[in-house]
Amino acid sequence: MLFISLNMHQLINRIESTVKLDSEVLEKLNNYAKVETYLKNQHLLESGKRCNKIWFLKSGMVRKYHVHNGKEITIWIYTEKEIFTALQSFSQNTCANEYLQACENSEVIYISKSNYEKLNQFPQFLFFSLSLIKRAFVNNDIRTRNLNKKDAKGKYEYLKAIAPEIIKRAKLGHIASMIGITQETLSRIRKG
Amino acid sequence: MLFISLNMHQLINRIESTVKLDSEVLEKLNNYAKVETYLKNQHLLESGKRCNKIWFLKSGMVRKYHVHNGKEITIWIYTEKEIFTALQSFSQNTCANEYLQACENSEVIYISKSNYEKLNQFPQFLFFSLSLIKRAFVNNDIRTRNLNKKDAKGKYEYLKAIAPEIIKRAKLGHIASMIGITQETLSRIRKG
DNA sequence: AAGCGTTTTTGACATACATCAAAGAAAAGG
DNA sequence: CCTTTTCTTTGATGTATGTCAAAAACGCTT
Numbered sequence: 343m344l345f346i347s348l349n350m351h352q353l354i355n356r357i358e359s360t361v362k363l364d365s366e367v368l369e370k371l372n373n374y375a376k377v378e379t380y381l382k383n384q385h386l387l388e389s390g391k392r393c394n395k396i397w398f399l400k401s402g403m404v405r406k407y408h409v410h411n412g413k414e415i416t417i418w419i420y421t422e423k424e425i426f427t428a429l430q431s432f433s434q435n436t437c438a439n440e441y442l443q444a445c446e447n448s449e450v451i452y453i454s455k456s457n458y459e460k461l462n463q464f465p466q467f468l469f470f471s472l473s474l475i476k477r478a479f480v481n482n483d484i485r486t487r488n489l490n491k492k493d494a495k496g497k498y499e500y501l502k503a504i505a506p507e508i509i510k511r512a513k514l515g516h517i518a519s520m521i522g523i524t525q526e527t528l529s530r531i532r533k534g
Numbered sequence: 535m536l537f538i539s540l541n542m543h544q545l546i547n548r549i550e551s552t553v554k555l556d557s558e559v560l561e562k563l564n565n566y567a568k569v570e571t572y573l574k575n576q577h578l579l580e581s582g583k584r585c586n587k588i589w590f591l592k593s594g595m596v597r598k599y600h601v602h603n604g605k606e607i608t609i610w611i612y613t614e615k616e617i618f619t620a621l622q623s624f625s626q627n628t629c630a631n632e633y634l635q636a637c638e639n640s641e642v643i644y645i646s647k648s649n650y651e652k653l654n655q656f657p658q659f660l661f662f663s664l665s666l667i668k669r670a671f672v673n674n675d676i677r678t679r680n681l682n683k684k685d686a687k688g689k690y691e692y693l694k695a696i697a698p699e700i701i702k703r704a705k706l707g708h709i710a711s712m713i714g715i716t717q718e719t720l721s722r723i724r725k726g
Numbered sequence: 727a728a729g730c731g732t733t734t735t736t737g738a739c740a741t742a743c744a745t746c747a748a749a750g751a752a753a754a755g756g
Numbered sequence: 757c758c759t760t761t762t763c764t765t766t767g768a769t770g771t772a773t774g775t776c777a778a779a780a781a782c783g784c785t786t
Contacts, residue, residue, distance in 0.1 A: 479674070483621070514763070522682055
């Protein structure tokens with residue numbers, strides 16, 4: 343009889359909306375996945391460190407950013423049920439040059455790189471990994487194209503349309519740097 | 535005895551720098567891959583059509599662009615030995631909203647989507663697909679981050695550093711729209 | 727070599743947005 | 757509940773780059 347931790351259901355649903363997993367994979371997944379909590383402002387990952395985890399966000403909000411000329415540039419903000427990692431570091435064993443920080447108290451499930459690779463030895467899980475990254479790739483692509491040729495207001499409206507949760511919950515400055523404008527400009531845009 | 539078309543060697547080398555393929559996969563790959571040539575300015579793919587091919591560029595140069603307010607925005611320019619497709623259309627069976635156009639006379643190898651999927655039933659090929667897209671994802675990511683917070687000159691210098699071939703061979707206007715500046719600005723940057 | 731279409735350069739001008747600075751509002755913390 | 761810190765708003769000013777238009781250079785084709 344297969345025992346799956348209660349914590350795992352959201353994640354398993356997420357995966358099984360792409361591929362059905364057989365009990366062998368489910369069991370491994372259940373064993374490999376660990377739950378962890380972070381307080382607001384705590385870092386899940388820091389620039390310069392190697393990223394050897396992939397995360398699933400159960401609750402809260404996590405911001406990915408990098409530092410350029412002493413300024414934090416938000417890359418993306420993740421909300422509930424999203425899966426994220428610092429892919430270059432994770433897949434190429436290099437040092438990350440980005441930070442992952444909880445912007446609210448957050449609860450995550452993570453799988454270590456080595457365990458993730460073990461899961462990927464199962465073709466059904468490998469197939470999931472491929473579709474996960476394909477979707478992420480396509481989304482990035484669409485986002486970049488849409489943001490590129492818009493003015494500040496257009497960028498904000500676009501982000502609002504595709505990620506209303508972020509607009510509601512994230513700080514002004516974080517949102518602004520995500521779409522490449524200053525927070526002063528964003529404040530004025532919001533005013534009307 | 536396995537016969538592999540001469541045309542295929544470049545592509546096979548490219549794949550086998552990631553995974554060694556056994557003869558069964560090699561044979562299928564050889565059967566599925568077709569060579570095609572395009573004249574300068576001919577389209578490999580047009581917006582509104584479904585993209586059901588993935589290409590390997592043997593020689594020449596291919597530009598991916600989309601049209602925004604009647605203007606062509608270059609997304610990227612591919613040079614020899616690169617693999618490309620319109621991923622959203624290819625993987626989600628939607629209509630492409632981008633064009634692929636030869637900017638020089640070009641020779642490509644393509645594999646149809648259905649054959650590509652057949653190849654992906656082999657875990658070793660699936661593994662290649664995953665690493666291919668991972669690398670593309672990471673490269674896009676790095677590029678976007680680097681281009682975002684630079685001024686026009688910085689963007690140009692960055693592109694020159696990562697893709698000198700494009701700078702040498704592509705048209706001014708194509709390069710300019712790729713980094714989100716006007717061709718007049720780029721012309722002035724080049725002047726000094 | 728001449729001619730024609732395309733691409734690049736140059737110039738004058740307009741403007742969206744950044745920057746800097748300081749006040750005001752909200753949140754955190756004792 | 758009051759204090760301190762952090763975040764957001766508002767205002768004044770500067771500048772990089774866009775836009776429009778025309779000239780110059782380039783590269784095919786005959």
